[in-house]
Amino acid sequence: MSFTAPDIPPADxxxxxxxxxxxxxxxxxxxxxxxxxxxxxxxxxxxxxVAEGRLNLTxxxxxxxxxxxxxxxxxxxxxxxxxxxxxxxxxxxxQVQRATAARQPWHVRTLRWFLLDRVFSSMALxxxxxxxxxxxxKLGLQSLARATGxxxxxxxxxxxxxxxxxxxxxxxxxxxRWSAEGKRKATVFMHAGCVMHVxxxxxxxxxxxxxxxxxxxxxAPSGQGCCGAINIHAGEMERGRQLAKxxxxxxxxxxxxxxxxxxxxxxxxxxxxxxxxxxxxxxxQRAAAFSAQVRDVTEWLDEVGISPDLGAIERTITYQDPxxxxxxxxxxxxxxxxxxxxxxxxxxxxxxxxxxxxxxxxYNLTQPEMAERLQKRKVANIMxxxxxxxxxxxxxxxxxxxxxxxxxxxxxxxxxxxxxxxxAYAAYxxxxxxxxxxxxxxx
Amino acid sequence: MRTDVSPNVLDELRxxxxxxxxxxxxxxxxxxxxxxxxxxxxxxxxxLPANTAEVSAIHKLATRERLAITPRALGSGLSGGAVPxxxxxILSIVRMNAILEIDETNHVAVVQPGVINADLQSAVEAxxxxxxxxxxxxxxxxxxxxxxxxAGGARCLKYGVTSNYVQALEIVLPDGAxxxxxxxxxxxxxGYDLRALFTGSEGTLGTITEITLRLIxxxxxxxxxxxxxxxxxxxxxxxxxxxxxxxxxTSIELLxxxxxxxxxxxxxxxxxxxxxxxxxxxxxxDHEAALDAESAEIERIARANGAGEIRVAHSQADSDRLWAxxxxxxxxxxxxxxxxxxxxxxxxxxAIPEMIARVRTIAARNNVIIPVFGHAGDGNLHPNIxxxxxxAEEMKRVREAAREIFETAVDLGGTLSGEHGIGLLKKxxxxxxxxxxxxxxxxxxxxxxxxLGIMNPGKIFPDPGGVDAFTLPGVTS
Ligand SMILES: Cc1cc2nc3c(=O)[nH]c(=O)nc-3n(C[C@H](O)[C@H](O)[C@H](O)COP(=O)(O)OP(=O)(O)OC[C@H]3O[C@@H](n4cnc5c(N)ncnc54)[C@H](O)[C@@H]3O)c2cc1C
Ligand code: SF4
Ligand code: SF4
Numbered sequence: 001m002s003f004t005a006p007d008i009p010p011a012d013x014x015x016x017x018x019x020x021x022x023x024x025x026x027x028x029x030x031x032x033x034x035x036x037x038x039x040x041x042x043x044x045x046x047x048x049x050v051a052e053g054r055l056n057l058t059x060x061x062x063x064x065x066x067x068x069x070x071x072x073x074x075x076x077x078x079x080x081x082x083x084x085x086x087x088x089x090x091x092x093x094x095q096v097q098r099a100t101a102a103r104q105p106w107h108v109r110t111l112r113w114f115l116l117d118r119v120f121s122s123m124a125l126x127x128x129x130x131x132x133x134x135x136x137x138k139l140g141l142q143s144l145a146r147a148t149g150x151x152x153x154x155x156x157x158x159x160x161x162x163x164x165x166x167x168x169x170x171x172x173x174x175x176x177r178w179s180a181e182g183k184r185k186a187t188v189f190m191h192a193g194c195v196m197h198v199x200x201x202x203x204x205x206x207x208x209x210x211x212x213x214x215x216x217x218x219x220a221p222s223g224q225g226c227c228g229a230i231n232i233h234a235g236e237m238e239r240g241r242q243l244a245k246x247x248x249x250x251x252x253x254x255x256x257x258x259x260x261x262x263x264x265x266x267x268x269x270x271x272x273x274x275x276x277x278x279x280x281x282x283x284x285q286r287a288a289a290f291s292a293q294v295r296d297v298t299e300w301l302d303e304v305g306i307s308p309d310l311g312a313i314e315r316t317i318t319y320q321d322p323x324x325x326x327x328x329x330x331x332x333x334x335x336x337x338x339x340x341x342x343x344x345x346x347x348x349x350x351x352x353x354x355x356x357x358x359x360x361x362x363y364n365l366t367q368p369e370m371a372e373r374l375q376k377r378k379v380a381n382i383m384x385x386x387x388x389x390x391x392x393x394x395x396x397x398x399x400x401x402x403x404x405x406x407x408x409x410x411x412x413x414x415x416x417x418x419x420x421x422x423x424a425y426a427a428y429x430x431x432x433x434x435x436x437x438x439x440x441x442x443x
Numbered sequence: 444m445r446t447d448v449s450p451n452v453l454d455e456l457r458x459x460x461x462x463x464x465x466x467x468x469x470x471x472x473x474x475x476x477x478x479x480x481x482x483x484x485x486x487x488x489x490x491l492p493a494n495t496a497e498v499s500a501i502h503k504l505a506t507r508e509r510l511a512i513t514p515r516a517l518g519s520g521l522s523g524g525a526v527p528x529x530x531x532x533i534l535s536i537v538r539m540n541a542i543l544e545i546d547e548t549n550h551v552a553v554v555q556p557g558v559i560n561a562d563l564q565s566a567v568e569a570x571x572x573x574x575x576x577x578x579x580x581x582x583x584x585x586x587x588x589x590x591x592x593x594a595g596g597a598r599c600l601k602y603g604v605t606s607n608y609v610q611a612l613e614i615v616l617p618d619g620a621x622x623x624x625x626x627x628x629x630x631x632x633x634g635y636d637l638r639a640l641f642t643g644s645e646g647t648l649g650t651i652t653e654i655t656l657r658l659i660x661x662x663x664x665x666x667x668x669x670x671x672x673x674x675x676x677x678x679x680x681x682x683x684x685x686x687x688x689x690x691x692x693t694s695i696e697l698l699x700x701x702x703x704x705x706x707x708x709x710x711x712x713x714x715x716x717x718x719x720x721x722x723x724x725x726x727x728x729d730h731e732a733a734l735d736a737e738s739a740e741i742e743r744i745a746r747a748n749g750a751g752e753i754r755v756a757h758s759q760a761d762s763d764r765l766w767a768x769x770x771x772x773x774x775x776x777x778x779x780x781x782x783x784x785x786x787x788x789x790x791x792x793x794a795i796p797e798m799i800a801r802v803r804t805i806a807a808r809n810n811v812i813i814p815v816f817g818h819a820g821d822g823n824l825h826p827n828i829x830x831x832x833x834x835a836e837e838m839k840r841v842r843e844a845a846r847e848i849f850e851t852a853v854d855l856g857g858t859l860s861g862e863h864g865i866g867l868l869k870k871x872x873x874x875x876x877x878x879x880x881x882x883x884x885x886x887x888x889x890x891x892x893x894x895l896g897i898m899n900p901g902k903i904f905p906d907p908g909g910v911d912a913f914t915l916p917g918v919t920s
Contacts, residue, residue: 016777017777018783020479020774021517021519021584022580022582022583024517025583034537035471035491036471036475036518036535041474055469081775082709082777
């Protein structure tokens, strides 16, 4: 069985691979296994083989490889031939999912339906589930929550890891507007994220404050929802498109200069809406126009310049590059430049800072063993530079590393770049904090 | 030679290397069927041993069963060396990837063959030492593969190629016997130089399982400069003039206009697209004043030979960007046409201008696109014939152009391959290059060491009517 329309991995993309192998040492699953089949060059060859009818779409090795790949895009970022690997993997996964869905055990199907079709499609439902989780934590009913599988996705599996994970409030976008401090440079619309807005409301709040200080009017438009990343990465491109349309509709025509996102995974998806609608003349243009306005918060702050009123933070940190920031969006310098502006902060680079930590959407659920191997590898790399704080820019990475560090018994906290900036501003002048004035909790 | 492998033999392989290190699934055979070239074959199975003892046991088994073995490192080879022919087993040495020792007193590193070149470089540089051979593929090729191909690189102009650094080898012979040649001593002329024999043997004589490499102190300073030329001939003449003046830069790399276009598309490095060609120069050493003088002299010679602009890299980052661009040329060419036949001719330096002029004529005559880049200081050029394999008519012209390039190189006193090896790609041209007697000596050595012919069959030696670069079925479209 070969690929069938729609969503066929494009031949002009896989045919570009000249098999030079440069991507191999950047691939987390290759460096863990040292097996060619578990590397990008091998996976591209497999996708090509299926496309050309030399390999069956549902052959076990193919199904496994499409799942074992983290979609971290490290391979894509280094490829000199311009193989856009994400444009191969996402449709290939969609094909596998379509061809094998009927054969999946009922609980997997139910779980996928619940998570992908329901929870991540409705922010209200996600908040409701998160509230239940919070309650169940308090009441000690984790088993109920665990049964839903959501704990795993949110990396909340055991109660100790769970307790401080979900922030005690949500950041709900309802057309709020916050004014720029000082001279207004731009109006930005903020995408609040899905996991971010329930689990890391504090990061969303910090984002607003830091943007205000950078001279931006900030608006959190209602009507927005999950970006679709979780669905697209899980082989549900059609559902991903539905979610994308909702966001496009909520943001376009707003007059905003840029659309800001503080979750790297969501940002890369938002920036690729154009690709998602390639074959849809009605939406292609709107999607591309939307994507062109999306900026990661670190990218934007680096571009417009931030307020210099930064107090000192005497801490040693290391920075973990989120895959979807460094590889998919090619942003590595901006977060480091921003951090370098904070007086007193010492950045010690860890080895392999851009190697995936194993978080990758619902990867913990689908490939628990590899997820754990990569998590351990990341923790070991962090420990090598003994930081007090690990700074990153994506909620998935934050949770994955927090869980790993706690398991290793390390007293190292995790923060988002904007939280560091926010703290530094607070240290400079604590009187200007936005409501609710919470102590900045560790992510 | 066998063309299948029985379940019992597979079980024996699993006993040797462990269940998870013997791969037989369709998907695995598919991904181990190729290297950096365009062939697609299928190995019988893939085995990934962890140490010399396991490699030896695999060889013994293969000898008993008359199974062919194709050693494989990172699979970045550009001559098809790691492509498994006639039903070979792939013996992947990538799990043997430890740096065993860095001996700072004797200036040697002892490594397993799966260590990636870049990893070795950073490990020794952290101790103030230096391993010069730097194939452009240094991030994706292993020392084992480098030794087996006798790889070169940009810095080899000043520092020499891999074989100049191989001080000792541990080798598993085809029948499984393990032997060592060389040691930590610097000088060694006891008997035949077997290190030289195995370096560049392309997996046809045995499997290399340990390598002792000579290191040198890391030069303290380096400079990079780029010179642009409105005519590629002027660039070629500059190369010969600089070398004739007695200067020995670390590197002189040539990039023609087509090459620059492809690179700029990958990641803009600020290359001057209006130039017909550029030269990248690097100089290094321990005394800044000497480097200044050397740079000034190079600049003067370049100007005298028609250089336009000369840009000196002012920061390490600028310089790194230029060299990083240089290293990804080969794959970046895929941006122009789907396929390429990458040549690797090596000619006396004095013949560079003539060679480049003739390559341009050959391209025009055969109506093909041939960007040229390479380690110009060494006379090692990579004319790459860009093409689309699916177009049979075009491939005829490509083949003709390739043959003409080889003939021109030999005619100008050069050779087929400066660093990529012969493998599958150039074996049918071997005799034309080395002559019948040298070929007879090589065959005699091969037969003496590998009488059953189990090591990497189908490589290096011409087999009239056999497969070659153009006739080997490759499904890569
Ligand atoms: C983008 C690009 C740039 C390149 N630039 C250069 C360059 O500048 N200079 C250069 O010299 N080459 C270059 N190459 C070619 C290639 O990288 C080199 O030939 C390299 O040495 C191959 O190493 P590998 O680990 O990939 O070996 P492989 O491709 O896996 O194997 C190469 C050969 O070595 C044999 N072999 C591998 N391991 C062993 C072992 N342990 N024992 C015995 N035989 C073994 C194999 O059978 C095969 O014949 C380039 C390739 C690419 C893709
Ligand atoms: S780097 Fe690009 S061209 Fe090279 S093997 Fe990987 S995907 Fe293929
Ligand atoms: S996306 Fe990441 S895991 Fe997947 S092949 Fe590329 S580098 Fe490997």
